[in-house]
Amino acid sequence: MSALRIAVVYPDLLGTYGDTGNGLILERRATERGIVAELLLCRSSEPLPAADLYCLGGGEDGPQVLAAERLIADGGLARAVADGAAVLAVCAGFQIIGASFPDASGVVHEGVGLLDVVTTKGTGARCVGEVAVDPDPSLGLARLSGFENHSGVSTVGDAALGVVRAGRGNGTDAGTEGAFRGRVLGTYLHGPVLARNPDLADLMLRWATGRDVLDPLDDRAEHELRAERLAAVGC
Amino acid sequence: MGARTIAGVAAVRLVNAASRLSGRGSGTVAGGRAGLAVAPELLAELARGRRVAVVSGTNGKTTTTALLRAALASMGERVATNATGSNMPAGHVAALVGEPTAHLACLEVDEAYLGRLVDEAQPEVVVLLNLSRDQLDRMSEVRMLAERWRTALEGVATTVVANADDPLVVHAASAADRVVWVAGGLEWRDDAGACPACLGPIHFAGEGPGWSCQSCAMARPDAGWVLEGAIASSPRGSTRLALAIPGDFNLRNALLALAAADAMGVPIDLAGASMGEVVDVAGRFVERSLGTTTVRLMLAKNPAGWSALLDTVAHDDGAVVVSINARTADGADPSWLFDVDFSMLAGRTVVVTGDRWRDLSVRLRYAGVPHQTEGVPTAAVALAGAQADGRVDVIGNYTAFRDLLEAR
Numbered sequence: 001m002s003a004l005r006i007a008v009v010y011p012d013l014l015g016t017y018g019d020t021g022n023g024l025i026l027e028r029r030a031t032e033r034g035i036v037a038e039l040l041l042c043r044s045s046e047p048l049p050a051a052d053l054y055c056l057g058g059g060e061d062g063p064q065v066l067a068a069e070r071l072i073a074d075g076g077l078a079r080a081v082a083d084g085a086a087v088l089a090v091c092a093g094f095q096i097i098g099a100s101f102p103d104a105s106g107v108v109h110e111g112v113g114l115l116d117v118v119t120t121k122g123t124g125a126r127c128v129g130e131v132a133v134d135p136d137p138s139l140g141l142a143r144l145s146g147f148e149n150h151s152g153v154s155t156v157g158d159a160a161l162g163v164v165r166a167g168r169g170n171g172t173d174a175g176t177e178g179a180f181r182g183r184v185l186g187t188y189l190h191g192p193v194l195a196r197n198p199d200l201a202d203l204m205l206r207w208a209t210g211r212d213v214l215d216p217l218d219d220r221a222e223h224e225l226r227a228e229r230l231a232a233v234g235c
Numbered sequence: 236m237g238a239r240t241i242a243g244v245a246a247v248r249l250v251n252a253a254s255r256l257s258g259r260g261s262g263t264v265a266g267g268r269a270g271l272a273v274a275p276e277l278l279a280e281l282a283r284g285r286r287v288a289v290v291s292g293t294n295g296k297t298t299t300t301a302l303l304r305a306a307l308a309s310m311g312e313r314v315a316t317n318a319t320g321s322n323m324p325a326g327h328v329a330a331l332v333g334e335p336t337a338h339l340a341c342l343e344v345d346e347a348y349l350g351r352l353v354d355e356a357q358p359e360v361v362v363l364l365n366l367s368r369d370q371l372d373r374m375s376e377v378r379m380l381a382e383r384w385r386t387a388l389e390g391v392a393t394t395v396v397a398n399a400d401d402p403l404v405v406h407a408a409s410a411a412d413r414v415v416w417v418a419g420g421l422e423w424r425d426d427a428g429a430c431p432a433c434l435g436p437i438h439f440a441g442e443g444p445g446w447s448c449q450s451c452a453m454a455r456p457d458a459g460w461v462l463e464g465a466i467a468s469s470p471r472g473s474t475r476l477a478l479a480i481p482g483d484f485n486l487r488n489a490l491l492a493l494a495a496a497d498a499m500g501v502p503i504d505l506a507g508a509s510m511g512e513v514v515d516v517a518g519r520f521v522e523r524s525l526g527t528t529t530v531r532l533m534l535a536k537n538p539a540g541w542s543a544l545l546d547t548v549a550h551d552d553g554a555v556v557v558s559i560n561a562r563t564a565d566g567a568d569p570s571w572l573f574d575v576d577f578s579m580l581a582g583r584t585v586v587v588t589g590d591r592w593r594d595l596s597v598r599l600r601y602a603g604v605p606h607q608t609e610g611v612p613t614a615a616v617a618l619a620g621a622q623a624d625g626r627v628d629v630i631g632n633y634t635a636f637r638d639l640l641e642a643r
Contacts, residue, residue, distance in 0.1 A: 012428030012436070016368060016376065021573025021601070028601050043428075045436045045449070060376040066434045129567070147568045149371060190570045195597050221600055225593040 004030050004037040004209060007051035009077070009093070010044040013067040017149065019057025019090045021192035022201075026053060026208075029201050033215045048076035053086045053208035056093025058149070058190060061104040064092040071096065071112050081114055086183040086207035090193060091150055094178065094186030095119040101152060114184045116157030122171055126151045131167030131189055132235035133177045136160065139203060144177075145196045145229040146189025154179075154188075161187050166233035183207040196229060198222040236280060243274025244281075247332045263333070267325030270332065278324050281331035282356035285315070287340045288495055289356065291349045291384075292364025292404070293377075294422075294540050296322065298480065299364060299488040300343040301516045306496035306506035313337040320517055323348050327356070339499075346380050350387030361388070361411075362396045362495045364419060364488070366403040367426045367539040368574070370566030377403060377426050385410045396495045399458040400444055406431035406453070417494050418444055418458040420487040423539035425574065460494045462486060467507065471497050474507040479514045484543035518640040525613060525642060528620030528627055530556075532639060536565065536632040538574040544630065549579045554623030556615050558589035558635035565633050569594045577602040584622050588615035589635045613642050 008015075008023035023039055030037035042048055044067060054077060059067065071077050077097075081087060087097065095101035098117030100108050106121050126149070133144040136159055144162060153171035160170070161178025169177030169188060178187035185204070187193060194201040198219045205214060236244075247270035254265050270277050288307065290300045297320050304316045315334035317326045322343045331340060344352045346366065353361065363384070366377045384407035388395060397408035398419030403426065408414050421427065427446075430437050435450025447454035460469045465476050467490050476489050489510050496506035515521050522531050533548075535541045548555070557580075561569045569591050577599055585606040587595040592610055599606045609615040612635065619627040631639055 011425070015425060015428075015574075017371060017568075018570030018573035021570070021598075024573065025601050028603075043436075060378050062378060062434050063429050066429065147570060149568065190568060192570055192573050195573065195594070195601070221593065221596045225597050228593055 004035055004053070005040060005049070005051035006030075006037055006053045006055065006208075007040045007042050007049060009042055009048065009054050009056045010067050010070070011041050011057070013044050013063035014057045014059040014093050016060060017058040017091065017190045019055070019093070019190060019192050022057070022088060022090070022194045023055045025192065025194040025201055026055070026204060029198070029217065030205060032217055035205075035209065044070050048074050050076070050080060051085060053088070053204060054080065056087070056089040056096065058091035058093065060092075064096060064101070065103050065109050067092075068096045068101070068109055068111055072110065077112060078114065081182075081184060084183065086204055087114060087185065088194075088204050089184075089186040090190060091148075091188055094188060095152055095154065097184065097186055098154065098179075115179050115181055115186055117154050117179050117186065119152040119154045122151045122153045127168035127171055127188070129167055130229060130233045131169060131177065132165040132230050132233050133162040133169065133189070134165055135162035136180070139180070141197070141199050141203060142226075143230060143235065144189065144193070144200065145226050146187070146191045146193045148188045149190065150188055161185065165235045191229075196222065196226050239274045240277060240280040243270040243277040244332055246270045246273040247328060251329070263319065263329035264321045264325045266332070267321070267328035270328050271325060276355075277328055278331075278352075279355040281328060282340065285331075285338055285340050286499065287342065287356045287358040288360040288362065288499060289342050289344055289349070289352055289358040290362040290364070290495075291344045291346055292362075292398075293346065293367045293369045293537065294543060295364045295484065295488045296343045298485060298516045298519065299362060299492050300341055301513050302489050302492040302510045303362070303495050304341040305509045305513050306492060306501050307339050307341055307499060309505045309509035310501055312339050315340040317342055318517065324351060327352065347383075349384055353387050353391060353393065358393055360394050360396060360495045360498045362491055363404045363408055364398055364491060365401045365421065365539065366407075367423050367537065368571060369537040369539075371568060371571075378431060381407045381431050394498045396491055396498060398491065399456045400446075402427045402437055402446060402453065403431050405456060414456075415460065415494050415498060416456045416458040417460040417491050418462060418487075419491050420484065422484060422542035425538070460490055462490055467493055467503070469494065469497070469503070472503055474503045476507050477511045479511060480516065480520045482520075482543065482547050525616050525639070526620070528616050528625050530616060530627055530629045530639075532636065533628065533630045534633070534636040535630050538571055541575040545579060548628065548630070551628060552583055553626055553628060554584035554586070554619040555580060555628040555630065556586045556588060556612075556619045557595060558612050558615070558629065558631040558639065559587075559592065559595045560590040560632060560635045560638075562590070562634045565635075572598040577604055580604050584619060586615045586619045588612045589631065612639055
């Protein structure tokens with residue numbers, strides 16, 4: 001069997017908030033189970049390679065616009081998703097894979113269009129702090145924990161990743177966080193999100209490998225961390 | 236001095252005296268705040284007539300300020316400085332009130348306050364070290380900071396001593412009329428991958444110091460001040476830097492301080508020699524005893540800080556304690572732990588501690604570094620010491636480091 005290919009998309013542009021860690025976590029959780037995995041750090045100056053799972057992270061406004069332009073021009077991400085690849089996109093990465101998003105001056109830019117998500121410039125205070133989310137029951141996940149840091153507000157046409165228990169999430173009155181469609185999932189949660197939520201990491205691995213069941217791992221440290229962060233916001 | 240300035244200075248002194256009496260530390264920041272509340276222009280008034288040097292950047296501010304202060308003091312004059320690391324305007328006011336007769340001032344400034352200090356204190360020299368990700372929940376993102384620095388330095392009558400190896404610093408400093416370029420090194424390149432001017436890809440030459448944008452004319456300026464081993468060379472002559480504090484990154488900090496001292500008129504041999512006498516920078520790099528354990532205490536508060544420690548830490552094989560907090564002064568989001576290459580610790584006895592030891596424990600699991608956990612920092616030091624003949628390295632981020640420095 002060929003190796004599971006995990007691509008971290010444009011860490012030179014979308015690598016500001018430790019989200020590159022999501023790729024590392026996925027690689028190790030695969031390897032610990034005997035699944036041969038390959039972690040690809042894909043710079044924006046090169047064509048995006050074929051992979052089973054793509055991770056996009058947070059980034060600053062200017063690099064975010066450039067990353068969206070390059071991804072649209074490259075076309076590789078949309079093609080891979082059409083062929084069944086899974087995507088985990090965080091913060092600026094989440095906004096990029098939606099329909100459109102604003103830059104710092106409010107100019108609207110086209111997104112890759114993998115999710116029905118329209119992001120607009122927030123009018124209130126920047127959303128910064130701990131977040132707790134009750135995920136959509138269909139995903140079979142425990143309550144999610146993360147740290148958000150964004151000013152954009154996202155209106156979601158797809159299913160939301162979940163309902164916000166603490167924090168702001170998508171920032172709209174709907175009280176939702178993130179979005180998903182098929183094997184593409186977007187969220188505002190840093191932490192990195194997969195460090196705090198190992199069952200979300202395993203959901204991404206199941207999507208990427210097509211396996212229904214994965215061997216259990218010793219996740220006591222992760223569960224303790226998640227419980228501590230949820231308790232910090234009274235959840 | 237106007238009446239309001241006099242009232243402002245009186246307010247600083249009054250609050251300082253009150254907080255000393257009530258046992259709440261030296262009270263310098265509280266005093267500075269009170270003074271600024273009474274007289275908003277107090278910083279400008281206090282700086283007037285003084286020759287001010289300012290140091291800013293993500294990493295190395297406190298150390299570089301201490302080195303430059305020592306160099307300036309070698310001319311035999313008193314130097315006002317904010318040695319406690321209180322690097323916002325209240326701390327600057329307190330430092331200047333504390334040294335009313337000093338004609339020289341050497342001030343460390345928080346990256347976000349550089350523009351205000353340049354405006355109000357009209358420094359003779361501004362030293363720009365580096366810009367990288369740090370405390371993202373509080374600070375602006377680094378590219379935004381670089382733009383704000385650039386705006387602040389446009390057209391001011393200041394000599395900017397700038398690190399030619401950091402593209403973000405070069406972008407900011409290029410706006411100034413007079414720049415002295417220094418080969419200050421860059422420990423962490425991951426915030427400099429996209430050109431600060433045009434977002435094009437920055438290409439770094441393999442091992443050499445060069446870098447250039449592939450899309451526009453941005454490129455590393457020729458640095459007049461360079462290091463060859465411990466020899467600092469410049470168009471103004473060369474001198475050997477014999478520092479008492481460890482680390483290649485501190486040699487580069489000293490090179491920037493040397494260029495700044497030269498710009499302020501200090502002979503470079505004299506400046507170099509006096510910097511060699513700096514042994515203690517706010518408790519950093521010193522060995523101390525904690526219980527029965529001898530600890531070497533080090534500060535690393537962001538990915539670039541950890542990269543700078545590599546040459547100190549990676550070649551050691553004793554026990555190490557890592558302590559991580561996420562209080563206000565640290566930044567509330569320790570996600571940056573995943574940007575640090577902790578594999579440098581593999582093979583050592585590692586104990587994790589601090590308020591956020593669970594985040595660190597998960598991080599080390601994914602770095603493949605076996606470790607022990609102990610939430611109480613002093614107990615973690617004892618645990619490590621018991622396994623390592625009573626000697627350990629302790630690395631903490633800001634408040635974790637401070638707590639262990641003050642621990643008894």
